[in-house]
Amino acid sequence: MIKSKRTKLGDIIVVILCLVLIFICLVPMLNVLARSLSSTTYLIRNEVLLWPKGWNLDAYRTVLNNQRFVHSLWYTALLTIGCTCLSLFMTIICAYPLTYDHLKGGKFLNGFILFTMYFSAGMVPHYVMLNNLGMLETVWVLVIPSCLSVYNMIIMRSSFYSVPESLREAAEIDGAGPIRTLLQIYLPLSKPVLATLALFYAVGRWNGFSDALLYIKTNRDLYPIQLYLYNILQNASSGEAAAQEGFSMPGLSETLKMASVMFATVPILLVYPWLQRYFVAGVTIGAVKG
Amino acid sequence: MRRALAAEAVAAKAVRKRGGYSWGTYFRRYWTLYLLLLLPIIFFIVFRYTPMAYILMAFKKNNIIKPPWQVAWAKDNGFEWFIKAFRDKQFIRALRNTVTLNLLDLVCGFPAPIIMALLLNELAFKRFKKVTQTILYLPHFLSWIIISGLALRLLADNDGLVNILFKKYSGNPEAVIPFLSKENWWVGSYIAFGIWKEAGWGTIIYLAALTGISPELYEAAAVDGAGRFRRMWHVTLPGLRPTIIVLLIMRLGYILGSEFDRPMAMGNTLVTNVSTVLSVYVYQKGINGGGQFSLTTAVGLFQSVVGVLFLLGANSLAKRFGERGIM
Numbered sequence: 001m002i003k004s005k006r007t008k009l010g011d012i013i014v015v016i017l018c019l020v021l022i023f024i025c026l027v028p029m030l031n032v033l034a035r036s037l038s039s040t041t042y043l044i045r046n047e048v049l050l051w052p053k054g055w056n057l058d059a060y061r062t063v064l065n066n067q068r069f070v071h072s073l074w075y076t077a078l079l080t081i082g083c084t085c086l087s088l089f090m091t092i093i094c095a096y097p098l099t100y101d102h103l104k105g106g107k108f109l110n111g112f113i114l115f116t117m118y119f120s121a122g123m124v125p126h127y128v129m130l131n132n133l134g135m136l137e138t139v140w141v142l143v144i145p146s147c148l149s150v151y152n153m154i155i156m157r158s159s160f161y162s163v164p165e166s167l168r169e170a171a172e173i174d175g176a177g178p179i180r181t182l183l184q185i186y187l188p189l190s191k192p193v194l195a196t197l198a199l200f201y202a203v204g205r206w207n208g209f210s211d212a213l214l215y216i217k218t219n220r221d222l223y224p225i226q227l228y229l230y231n232i233l234q235n236a237s238s239g240e241a242a243a244q245e246g247f248s249m250p251g252l253s254e255t256l257k258m259a260s261v262m263f264a265t266v267p268i269l270l271v272y273p274w275l276q277r278y279f280v281a282g283v284t285i286g287a288v289k290g
Numbered sequence: 291m292r293r294a295l296a297a298e299a300v301a302a303k304a305v306r307k308r309g310g311y312s313w314g315t316y317f318r319r320y321w322t323l324y325l326l327l328l329l330p331i332i333f334f335i336v337f338r339y340t341p342m343a344y345i346l347m348a349f350k351k352n353n354i355i356k357p358p359w360q361v362a363w364a365k366d367n368g369f370e371w372f373i374k375a376f377r378d379k380q381f382i383r384a385l386r387n388t389v390t391l392n393l394l395d396l397v398c399g400f401p402a403p404i405i406m407a408l409l410l411n412e413l414a415f416k417r418f419k420k421v422t423q424t425i426l427y428l429p430h431f432l433s434w435i436i437i438s439g440l441a442l443r444l445l446a447d448n449d450g451l452v453n454i455l456f457k458k459y460s461g462n463p464e465a466v467i468p469f470l471s472k473e474n475w476w477v478g479s480y481i482a483f484g485i486w487k488e489a490g491w492g493t494i495i496y497l498a499a500l501t502g503i504s505p506e507l508y509e510a511a512a513v514d515g516a517g518r519f520r521r522m523w524h525v526t527l528p529g530l531r532p533t534i535i536v537l538l539i540m541r542l543g544y545i546l547g548s549e550f551d552r553p554m555a556m557g558n559t560l561v562t563n564v565s566t567v568l569s570v571y572v573y574q575k576g577i578n579g580g581g582q583f584s585l586t587t588a589v590g591l592f593q594s595v596v597g598v599l600f601l602l603g604a605n606s607l608a609k610r611f612g613e614r615g616i617m
């Protein structure tokens with residue numbers, strides 16, 4: 001009797017500890033959300049903590065009226081969708097042939113591909129080469145160099161490996177070629193991993209910032225949302241810089257910055273919880289390296 | 291037609307068992323596989339291997355107008371830039387910062403997901419556990435740019451949430467904790483936000499490993515009178531040992547790797563002395579107006595080569611521990 005009571009107490013302590021973790025996780029975001037919804041008067045008086053004061057949506061309205069910002073948001077969304085589709089396609093066509101263990105030259109190709117995961121030429125050689133290809137300042141520089149991740153390819157391949165080989169043999173005996181087997185057997189059985197990889201690629205592109213910073217300097221129309229935000233957060237305290245980002249006011253007010261941050265965050269918040277079951281499986285597969 | 295193909299497939303399997311086709315026959319039968327691989331192979335050649343040719347710049351005179359193979363060799367048998375780098379105080383500083391931040395990340399950040407996984411594992415309520423996990427995974431999906439915005443609002447000297455509360459309750463309106471403006475405090479904040487972002491995500495792999503521990507072990511331990519903590523110590527942690535070792539060794543292998551987004555976003559002009567890591571150094575000296583392309587290529591090469599050596603070392607270490615390693 002006494003023992004079970006003690007266990008219950010332990011359970012409650014565990015729950016409390018978890019609540020503390022949840023709180024730590026959410027505080028920074030609640031703080032920013034509260035600031036974005038508050039009026040500037042309360043913000044300047046440092047009275048806004050985790051709950052908005054002087055509740056209003058002005059900041060969001062102003063941000064949505066900023067053509068540059070809205071353009072960047074739409075452009076990044078389209079870029080993300082396009083990149084995700086292309087990346088998934090590339091990942092599938094790279095991973096699938098490598099699952100044929102009798103593929104001639106497969107061992108060499110495997111090493112050829114895995115090597116690039118461990119050794120990279122570095123930032124400057126990539127930059128100079130893309131410069132020579134004439135890809136700087138174009139949208140392609142954000143799409144193509146990052147369209148295939150070896151790590152994700154390995155996850156895809158592990159998932160293909162888990163399809164029983166007897167299914168493939170049965171399909172071959174029924175007269176299906178490799179591509180038909182891929183389309184009709186492998187892909188339908190790999191939906192969870194496809195969802196995971198789509199999420200990884202999409203989040204990677206949506207959050208991607210370094211390639212844009214390195215490769216796109218003058219063409220502001222091609223700034224993805226994160227680079228745009230970076231400029232707002234780092235430089236836009238002066239009126240001149242704010243004007244450059246499309247805000248017509250002396251200096252960028254606190255609430256506007258916070259509202260912009262929320263706009264870049266919300267799309268991810270809306271998507272990832274629904275895929276949780278899948279990405280947990282995907283991460284676990286990735287850890288069991290092939 | 292179908293039957294013929296089927297017969298061929300059966301025959302093909304038999305041939306494979308005997309030791310395989312000649313290249314010609316094999317290619318005629320499986321050419322579609324190579325067709326699929328064509329685009330990825332071109333991708334790897336153009337965007338991963340061609341840049342490696344430009345590594346040559348590290349041994350040539352600084353010139354990006356001409357391709358590196360037409361440029362004259364650098365001084366000191368081509369090693370001019372490596373020697374210059376190691377004489378450059380800023381490079382040494384960047385190297386020191388990279389190693390320091392990575393080591394601190396390792397020491398503070400590595401145990402965090404293990405402890406969190408142990409905690410989640412003790413959670414008795416299924417639905418609450420799932421909600422907790424969803425929330426703990428969230429920061430992983432935020433970019434460092436967004437996190438830098440969150441961090442600034444939380445920790446800024448004058449109007450950050452923590453300092454607002456600190457001023458209010460310490461009774462001294464002038465008192466501030468310089469989380470982001472003093473070097474040592476900044477390092478602490480940098481590490482803390484690294485943990486904040488990735489610890490929850492890191493639990494996934496440990497929780498997966500935990501499902502592999504047989505419940506009988508827990509029952510046996512309970513019968514022997516082991517309480518919550520002794521079960522954790524004698525059953526759960528030993529069950530996690532292989533995962534912990536592999537992940538630890540992989541982390542050791544990346545000790546000279548440097549992130550780019552994170553220091554770029556979290557850094558500010560007051561703390562460049564501790565926030566400039568190698569990738570930021572390369573960016574500033576090479577691409578962002580510095581014009582030192584050969585020098586920064588040399589630094590990048592140094593980083594890549596040492597990275598591979600560490601990884602190989604870590605891998606053989608893993609194998610010595612009787613684990614599978616990562617390669």
